[in-house]
Amino acid sequence: MTVPLQSVLILASAATFAVSCQIIPDSYLDEVFHIPQTQQYCAGNFDVWDDKITTPPGLYYLGLAYTRILTLFTTSPTCTVKALRSFSLVGQLSVLPIVLSLFPVRHHHLSSRTVTLLQLFPTLYFFSFLYYTDVWSTIFALSSIGLSIRATQASWFSVPLKIVVGTLAVAIRQTNIIWVTYALATEILTVFVYPDEKGKDRADDTWFLAANARLEDVGSPADFVNAIAGAVVRVWRGLRGPTKGPKAMKIVCSYAPILGGFAAFVIINGGITLGDKNNHVAAIHIPQIFYFATFTCALSIPSILSILSQTLNILFFRPFTFAVVSGIIILAIRTTTIAHSFVLADNRHYIFYLWRRVLNATPWSRYIFAPGYAIAMYIVFARAVRKDKILSALVYFGACAAVLVPSQLIECRYFIVPYLLWRIRVATLKAEDDDERRENKIAEYVEIGWYAIINAATIGLFLGYSFEWPSEPGVKQRFMW
Helix, strand or coil, X not given: CHHHHHHHHHHHHHHHHHHHHHHCCCCCCCHHHHHHHHHHHHCCCCCCCXXXXXXXXXXXXXXXXXXXXXCCCXXXXXXXXXXXXXXXHHHHHHHHHHHHCCCEECCEECCHHHHHHHHCCHHHHHHHHCCCXXXXXXXXXXXXXXXXXXXXXXXXXXXXXXXXXXXXXXXXXXXXXXXXXXXXXXXXXXXXXXXXXXCCCCCCCHHHHHHCCEHHHXXXXXXXXXXXXXXXXXXXXHHHCCCCHHHHHHHHHHHHHHHHHHHHHHHHHCCCCCCCHHHCCCCCCCHHHHHHHHHHHHHCHHHHHHHHHXXXXXXXXXXXXXXXXXXXXXXXXXXXXXXXXXXHHCCCEHHHHHHHHHHCCCCCHHHCCHHHHHHHXXXXXXXXXXXCEHHHHHHHHHHHHHHHCCCCCCCHHHHHHHHHHXXXXXXXXXXXXXXXXXXXXXXXXXXXXXXXXXXXXXXXXXXXXXXXXXXXXXXXXXXXX
């Protein structure tokens, strides 16, 4: 069943790509920046740069390399809109599955079914038909994290690979430095904190038990503090151990060049943002976390249905806690909600309508969703991953917050890597239990169908319907994520 799924995906994607390029042969939206810039590089004009571009040139160098490879197989022009768009699709269909194989599940890889599901993730799949940064940014961010998870099996040959992968991730989208840092934290946990040396009884090792505690074992906030303290002690012990020195040096050599290089970039550039800095100013936008949790629940509804009733049950019997959390969320909404000018003005994106007709329909409408946000937060960051270790959950939440909270712009594309990591983790944890694995198998097939419906609707609307702005007569505008 899983092999035909991949075949259907490839055939359907190829047909969609052909139709897409026929209906929209010219650059659309952000492609008007990305494609001409890559074409300048194709022409050898490396000193030409569009100051409106806000991301580093990593995608354009990769696009240039891709077009050079294409010249080996065709005499037709290779630095065209269609050719560059195909670079995204090739990454989505061919490279992403290889990257996903880095994430272990019970000493194996993610199943082909899960891989297909992740490839079909609507936001990412939509942009695989356009020449945007999303597909390749996601590929290298996940590659960096996947390599860190396999650190205990890696040799010194993995060091230059991690440097190249991490550098490319940041060179495509500078906020990927957070996911590289997440990879570093994951590798430290994998190498120093979680391992249980063979032949040693750990039943009486308080720090080992604290550092390896799971979310389902949490009884009070003190358990989080104990887990962090346990990690510090474990790392300190590990650094003093006779066999850990080379492993520590391997970690330093893998990440210091990337983090050091990025620090130099920030100093020289005067900040993290390139190009249009006025419209990309960092701020404190806490509701982004609430939007992400709600988005995640909506997209993964087949997988969370089984725990939804349990979640409501738990919250029902803890009304005071639920009320306090909802109150805190209302306070965060009241004090840190930001309406970016792009969200208010650009009616090509779904968020424009969601903001105007739902979240900001009335002065009080944004607050009525606070209880729903509390439920979504609990499901995403606790209940669905209750078997995850406390430290892994904290590191993941911290990375999500670091990526999302500083952004004023509500943008579903920013949810791609956080969502994929969460969905991978859910699949991994469910695979550890035979009953949950069987349940997850059925849920994933349903979820694939759910994704297919969403993709058909969003891509169909994008290709099948257009409108014009009075300020730009004759220019077709289209709806998109």
